[in-house]
Amino acid sequence: MSEDETRKHHYIPVFYLKKWLSKNNAKNDSLTITEFQKTPAGVKYKYKTPAQTAYGIDLYRRDDLPQSIRDVLEKKVMSIIDNEASIIHEALLENKIPNNTHDRSVWARFIMSIIHRNPERVYDLTHSFEKSMQMVSEDIRKNYGKYRNDTNPHSYQELEKQLDPFQNGYDFSLLLSNLMNDREFGNVLEHNPI
Incomplete structure (x- = not known):
């Protein structure tokens, strides 16, 4: 390829x-x-x-992750969802309704992924996430004295030096993955006949 x-x-x-x-x-x-x-x-x-x-x-590529895992959403989330769903899809086309929890979960996860993986949704989620992280960072910076406890560095600047530069990338990847694996929505899809 x-x-x-x-x-x-x-x-x-x-x-x-x-x-x-x-x-x-x-x-x-x-x-x-x-x-x-x-x-x-x-x-x-x-x-x-x-x-x-x-x-x-590069729709799901995260430049705020280490080089070796920037495509983790595509390679480890979307491809697994798609590979598993393709088997269920074939069965559905043959009028074979998934009758076990695993297969229903696979199909529910696929449906949820379709909701969240389109370019507009990825763009909206990315920008909302970035805006939220900026607001949180600004709040912590302004109020560090109130939030700080004995185990934290003495100043916000010291704290910033200790932060993982890839943390936002990890957190966003986890957010998108979790949205596609939402248990409440998945349970509704999984336990109701297709």
């Missing part, structure tokens, strides 16, 4: 898009998806393969 291919983070997984393939062009026999795009000039369409659509370059 080329570097460009690994940078394509699909917000609608390829396995799911494959089920929408059709022969769209009388000039050739290839199966494609019709991708519609709203432009100032009107709605335009293109024929694409599942790998060529519904992705963002």
Whole structure:
């Protein structure tokens, strides 16, 4: 797989898009998806393969993480969700309803991931998270004397030196992963027939 291919983070997984393939062009026999795009000039369409659509370059990449794990959301969260869900998806297409907790959890997690993984949602979550972290940091900086206890450094500047520069990246990755694994919403999906 080329570097460009690994940078394509699909917000609608390829396995799911494959089920929408059709022969769209009388000039050739290839199966494609019709991708519609709203432009100032009107709605335009293109024929694409599942790998060529519904992705963002580095959509889940976190530059506030160490280099070796910047793609952790794509490689360790989304890919696992998608790989497991693709098996359940095939069963559903054969009218086989998941009848055990594991399979229902896998499908519920996939549905929750679709809600949270699109570019607009990732952008909104990222900016809301960053704004919240700035507000928290500013509050701690202003009120450090009130919050400080005997185990903390004497000044806020000393505290800042001890902070992990990647902490926000870790926290955001955990936030997005937890949203896709929300137990309350998952329980609703898991325990109600499809």
